[in-house]
Amino acid sequence: MISHFRQLREFQLMATWPNSTHEVLLSSITSTELRKIIFPMGYMYNSWIFAARIREWAVIDKQLCELVARLGRTGYRHTLEVEVQFTEVDHDPGKYEFTEFLPEFRERGVVTIIDTVHDLVLHSSTVRVELH
């Protein structure tokens, strides 16, 4: 579906929760210029709600690993960052650690979780990110 975007650097796709379309889109990426994939989430009371359904991301975790491996075979030289944005979180984002999120991919790239409502970095698998 998006295989013909050979210059793609940043891909943002809304995810209430992952479904088969997300898998298809990720599996069709061919750009070796890709730096970042962003998942803006829909409304969520707090991050524990996210945590309760974290296993649903297992197929995305697998797709992301396959993506990095596939791009690597065609000269990919970047570190892919996956950013989840809580864009409609309630007043308290919660204290969940997110270390179980995308467990395989985080061995190959960077995972960042941000709360855009309160300008908070909830998790980064490497260095802390400064928000503007």
Added chain:
Amino acid sequence: MRDLPKEPGEFLSALHNIHSLELVNIRIEHLSRELETCFSAFRGTLTTLTLGLFTTSFSAFVSLIDYFPNITALQLGAFGLAPDEGPVPSLSRPLRGKISIRPPLPNSCYLIFIDRLARLDQEYEELVIGPTSIPLRTELFNRILQFSTGTVKYLRLLGKLEREHSLHAPSSLHDLRQPSKS
């Protein structure tokens, strides 16, 4: 504050230095005359053009977006397509910058418009679909994904992605691993 003329065209012609223009619920029929009357004051400064609930012929639409040489953001909402009254003009330069499309409720007119827009000379760097509460339907979605494929660096799909079989997608990765038992 001085009084501005009441005619819309004259009102617009008094506004200099405009960077962003949003035209909503408007029908344009004789664009060549209206371009000079309405938009000449900010022809060189306009960088963002938003069209919503907008009805015009495709030829007039092309004339409009080509009239402003410095547009870097084009935002399109619901769009009614009227019959062309003459040939579609050629663009004086490729369409560049960012294009945002907020798909309306499904209609064949919009698909025709998107198809014709896709055939224009485009070098967009950023393609945004949405934000929209209407699920992104496969037919329109696939057509928009033909835009500027050689130049797009930022692709944003800001709507609920339908779980549709017509995506030629398995319902899950599990289906890929399980051969049919029939």
